[in-house]
Amino acid sequence: MSQDPPATAYRAVALQTACHAVNRAESAAAARDQIRAAVDRVHEQVTATKRFVGPGVRLVVLPEYLLTGHPIGEPFQEWCDRAALAPGGPEYARLADVARDAGVFLCVNGYETDEHFPGVYFQASVVFDPAGDTVLRYRRLNSMYAVTPHDILDRYLAVYGEDALFPVARTEIGTLAAIASEEILFPEVARCLAMRGAEVFLHSSSEVCSALLSPKNVAKLARAVENGAYxxxxxxxxxxxxxxxxxxxxxxxxxxxxxxxxxxxxxxGETMAANAEIDLAALRRARRTPEMMNLLPRQRFELYAASYARTSFYPPDTVRPGETGREHFVTTQRAVIERLAGDGLI
Incomplete structure (x- = not known):
């Protein structure tokens, strides 16, 4: 862990950099070469960004699946071989070097394997501290076409426990939490992280840019206001x-x-223009001031708990690693829609 003193204010960068997908690589080995080249680009851009923006940069967030792009119909095992990183593997070690060399907290999002669940991959947001240590690993809980911990929930909880579902990292730059891609549209994810003290949400995304209030742009504002968080x-x-x-x-x-x-x-285009000061002192002052717009301490969770406890829409534990194909997710969602329509709920 880094030994830097706690910060009350620092600069964060949402580094907007290009993704070069590995889908068309001639082989898994060629795809790995592309991943290494992508890490090298990240290294150069992160260090150059800090030089330009200034030494106050303490946090850099990278886009969604930056190193590989997303799967386009590839079977699970093929994508594992081609694009998924192994925790403790060489790609993560090199990313840890980037954080160490630049002296920043670095959040990267990508696909990774798990020795406990062979044949599938998870989409993960991983945060390295300035010493190169892993301080946070969050695995996406809501996905349309990929396996999530919820899809194998009983086994996942048996291996990792409930604390692994909504992890936060208490660091010298605040309490950090990750939200992956379209999960910004699921308020429960951010809320559960805020319940655990999250102050700064690290959101890795790959989306169509719009000057309009697109669903994701609305959600970014809403998650910040709802939870009093950056x-x-x-x-x-x-x-x-x-x-x-x-x-x-x-x-x-x-x-x-x-x-x-x-x-x-x-x-x-590629740019470090999205950089700004994170003022933890102001955030904490706002959270500790009794007023109408201080929404987090006004939450009455007991009112909602029974509704959640007795209701199931998308079911858990529907995936069998090594047996389930991609078509499963659409089939499952269609069955949920039919059931909810039959019950008069949608």
């Missing part, structure tokens, strides 16, 4: 090698403060 949201600066137009995931990285005010927002 949102550092890094989007890709172009998504190459998937067949889609590159700007389909390009632009709009931003930092939102605990009042829901956008402090910095990038245009399109």
């Amino acid at each position: 949102v550092v949201s890094a989007n890709t600066g172009g998504l190459y090698g998937t067949g889609m137009p590159a700007a389909s995931g390009d632009g709009g990285s931003q930092i939102v403060d605990h009042r829901g005010l956008v402090l910095a927002k990038a245009g399109q």
Whole structure:
């Protein structure tokens, strides 16, 4: 762990950088070469960004699946071989070096394997501290086409326990928590992290940039206001090698403060323009002041607990690693929709 003194204010960067997908690589070995090249680009850009923005930079958040892009129909095992990182493996070790060399907390999002669950991968946000130590590992809980801990919930809890579902990291730059991609649209994820003390949400995304209040842009503001927390949201600066137009995931990285005010927002292309001060003292002062807009301590969770406890929409434990294919997720969602419609709930 880093031994730097606690910060009351520092600079964060939502680093908007290009993603070069590995889907079209000729082999798994060639895909790994692309991943290594991507880490080298990250190293250069993070260190150059800190030189330019200044020594006050303590936190850098990278975009979603930056090193590999996303799977496009590849079977689970193929994507594991081609694009998933092994915890403790060489790619993570190199990313730890980036954090150490730049002297920053570095949040990276990607796909990773797990020795307890062979044949599947998880999408994970991992945070390294300035000493290169892993201080946070969050695995995405809501996904349309990938296995999540919820899909194998009983076994996952048996291996890792409930604390692994909504982890936070208490660090000298505040209590950090990660939110992956479209999970910014699920208020329960951010709320459960805030219940555990989260002050800064690290949001890795790859989305269409819009000047309009798109669903994700609305959600970034809402999650900040609801929880009295900062949102550092890094989007890709172009998504190459998937067949889609590159700007389909390009632009709009931003930092939102605990009042829901956008402090910095990038245009399109690779840029470090989305950088701003994280004022922990102001955040903590606001959280500890009795007033109407201090929403977090006004939450009456007991009112909602029974409704959640007796209700199930999307079911847990539906995936069998090594047996379940990608079509399972659409089939399951269709069955949920039919059931809820039959019950008159939608």
